[in-house]
Amino acid sequence: MEETTTKQDRLIDTGVNRGPELAYLVAVESDDQDTMWSAEDSLTELGILAHTAGAKVAGTMIQRLPHPDGSTYVGKGRAQELSALEKQLGLDLIIFDDELSPTQQRHLEKMLDARIVDRTALILDIFAQHARTREGRLQVELAQLEYRLPRLTGHGTELSRQAGGARSGGSGIGGGAGGAIGVRGPGETRLEIDRRRIRSRISSLKEDIEDVRTQRQLHRQQRAAQAIPVVAIVGYTNAGKSTLFNTLTEADVPAENKLFATLDPVTRHIVLPGNQEVLVTDTVGFIQKLPTKLIAAFRATLEEVIDADLLLEVVDTSHENAIEQNETVNEILGELEANDKPRVTALNKTDLLADPNELDVSLYPNAIPISALQKKGLDTLLEKISTVLAKSMVAVQILLPFNKGDLVELFHRRGYVDSEQHTAEGTLIVGRIPQALRGYYIPYSRALHR
Numbered sequence: 024m025e026e027t028t029t030k031q032d033r034l035i036d037t038g039v040n041r042g043p044e045l046a047y048l049v050a051v052e053s054d055d056q057d058t059m060w061s062a063e064d065s066l067t068e069l070g071i072l073a074h075t076a077g078a079k080v081a082g083t084m085i086q087r088l089p090h091p092d093g094s095t096y097v098g099k100g101r102a103q104e105l106s107a108l109e110k111q112l113g114l115d116l117i118i119f120d121d122e123l124s125p126t127q128q129r130h131l132e133k134m135l136d137a138r139i140v141d142r143t144a145l146i147l148d149i150f151a152q153h154a155r156t157r158e159g160r161l162q163v164e165l166a167q168l169e170y171r172l173p174r175l176t177g178h179g180t181e182l183s184r185q186a187g188g189a190r191s192g193g194s195g196i197g198g199g200a201g202g203a204i205g206v207r208g209p210g211e212t213r214l215e216i217d218r219r220r221i222r223s224r225i226s227s228l229k230e231d232i233e234d235v236r237t238q239r240q241l242h243r244q245q246r247a248a249q250a251i252p253v254v255a256i257v258g259y260t261n262a263g264k265s266t267l268f269n270t271l272t273e274a275d276v277p278a279e280n281k282l283f284a285t286l287d288p289v290t291r292h293i294v295l296p297g298n299q300e301v302l303v304t305d306t307v308g309f310i311q312k313l314p315t316k317l318i319a320a321f322r323a324t325l326e327e328v329i330d331a332d333l334l335l336e337v338v339d340t341s342h343e344n345a346i347e348q349n350e351t352v353n354e355i356l357g358e359l360e361a362n363d364k365p366r367v368t369a370l371n372k373t374d375l376l377a378d379p380n381e382l383d384v385s386l387y388p389n390a391i392p393i394s395a396l397q398k399k400g401l402d403t404l405l406e407k408i409s410t411v412l413a414k415s416m417v418a419v420q421i422l423l424p425f426n427k428g429d430l431v432e433l434f435h436r437r438g439y440v441d442s443e444q445h446t447a448e449g450t451l452i453v454g455r456i457p458q459a460l461r462g463y464y465i466p467y468s469r470a471l472h473r
C-alpha cells in the first residue's frame with residue numbers, strides 16, 4: 024500500500040479521530056545556553072508551538088543542569104520520572120525544548136513509550152502544516168529529510184513502527200518504505216535502503232529548489248532593473264507581520280494567532296505618500312532556537328529578505344518577551360548577513376499597552392508606534408519608510424523640459440521628491456533617485472546647492 028506524503032508527514036494527531044494528543048513539555052536550563060531567553064519563557068513558547076501543531080499540554084518540567092545530559096538530555100533520574108508520568112497522565116508525546124542529538128533521541132525512545140519530539144521536529148511539523156506553494160513544500164520536505172537522516176537507526180522496529188503504526192510516527196519516508204520491496208538491492212539492509220532513498224530524494228529536492236531559486240533571482244533582477252525598491256517585512260512569529268501586510272496592501276494573507284501562519288513569501292505593490300512605488304513582501308516569522316540548518320533550508324525564501332532594499336521589522340510591543348524576540352530577530356538577520364540593511368521598526372500592538380508613552384522608541388532603529396489591527400500610525404510609518412529609502416538613493420537637482428513629462432512622472436514613482444517647482448524653462452526637481460535610474464536624469468542635472 025503506497026502512502027502519499029504530506030498527510031502522513033504530520034507528527035501530531037490533531038484529534039480528528041479522538042481528542043487532541045496529550046503532550047508533556049521538557050526543558051533543561053543550562054550554562055551552555057548563550058541566550059537572553061529564560062527556560063520558563065522558552066517553554067511557554069514551546070507550549071504555544073505544541074498548541075499550534077494541535078496537541079494539548081498536560082504539564083511541564085524544567086531541569087537545571089550544568090550541561091544537558093549527553094544521553095538523556097534531562098538526566099536519567101528525570102527521564103525515569105517522565106516514564107512514571109507518561110503512564111499516570113496517559114501522555115502521547117513528550118516534547119523537548121531543544122534539538123535532541125540522535126543519541127539522546129535513541130536513549131529516550133528506549134526509556135519512554137510516548138513519542139519523543141524535539142523543538143526542531145515540532146517547528147518542521149508546523150511548517151509542513153502551513154506550506155501552501157510548491158516551493159514551500161519542497162523546502163519543508165528537504166528540511167524534514169535532513170533532520171531525519173542522521174536519526175534513522177539500525178533497529179528495524181523503528182521504521183516498521185513508523186511505516187505501519189496507525190498513528191504514523193511522522194515519517195513520510197518510513198511510510199514510503201512500505202513500497203520499497205521492488206527496489207531492495209541484494210544484501211542491503213532495510214536501513215541502508217532507507218538511507219539511500221532519503222539521500223536520493225534530498226538531492227532531487229535540492230535540484231528542484233535550485234530551479235525555484237533561479238526563477239526568483241530572475242524576478243528580483245527584473246525588479247531591480249525597474250528600480251522598484253523592495254521592503255521585506257520581518258519579525259518574530261506572531262508579531263503582526265501579516266496583519267500589517269494586509270492593511271498596507273489590502274491583501275488577504277491569513278493572519279492568525281498561531282505561530283508560522285505564513286510560510287511562503289507574498290509580494291504586493293503599494294504606493295507611498297509621496298507617490299513612490301514599492302514592493303512589500305511578507306515573510307515567515309523568526310523564532311528562537313531555530314536551527315541554522317533550518318534557516319538554510321529556507322534560504323530561497325529568505326533571499327527575499329537578503330535582497331530587500333529595506334527591512335520593516337514588526338515588534339509585538341505587548342509581548343512580555345518583546346526584547347528577547349527582537350534580539351532573536353537580530354541574531355537571525357545577522358546569520359543572513361542582513362543586519363546592516365536600512366531598517367524601519369513598526370512597534371506594533373500599541374492598542375494593547377496600558378500606557379503607550381512607556382514605549383522606549385530609542386531601543387529600535389527608526390521606530391514608529393502603530394496598531395496594525397486598528398490601522399493606527401500607518402501614515403507615519405509609510406513616511407518613515409519613504410525617507411529611509413531615500414537615504415540610499417542619489418541626491419540630484421534636475422531641470423526637466425516640458426516635453427519630458429514622462430521623466431517627471433518616473434521621478435515621482437521611483438524617486439523621492441524634496442521640492443518641485445514649475446519654472447519658465449521646465450520642472451525643477453530637487454530630490455533623490457535610485458542609482459539605477461540616475462542615467463536618465465544626467466542630461467538634465469543642475470549643480471546641487473546645499
Ligand code: GDP
Binds near residue numbers: 265278280281282
Ligand atoms: P505574524 O505571525 O507576524 O504574521 O502575525 P499575524 O499578522 O498573523 O498576527 C498574529 C496575531 O496578532 C493575530 O491574532 C492578529 O490579529 C494579532 N495582531 C496583529 N496586529 C495587532 C495589533 O495591532 N493589535 C492587536 N491587538 N493584535 C494584533
Ligand code: MG
Binds near residue numbers: 277
Ligand atoms: Mg504571518
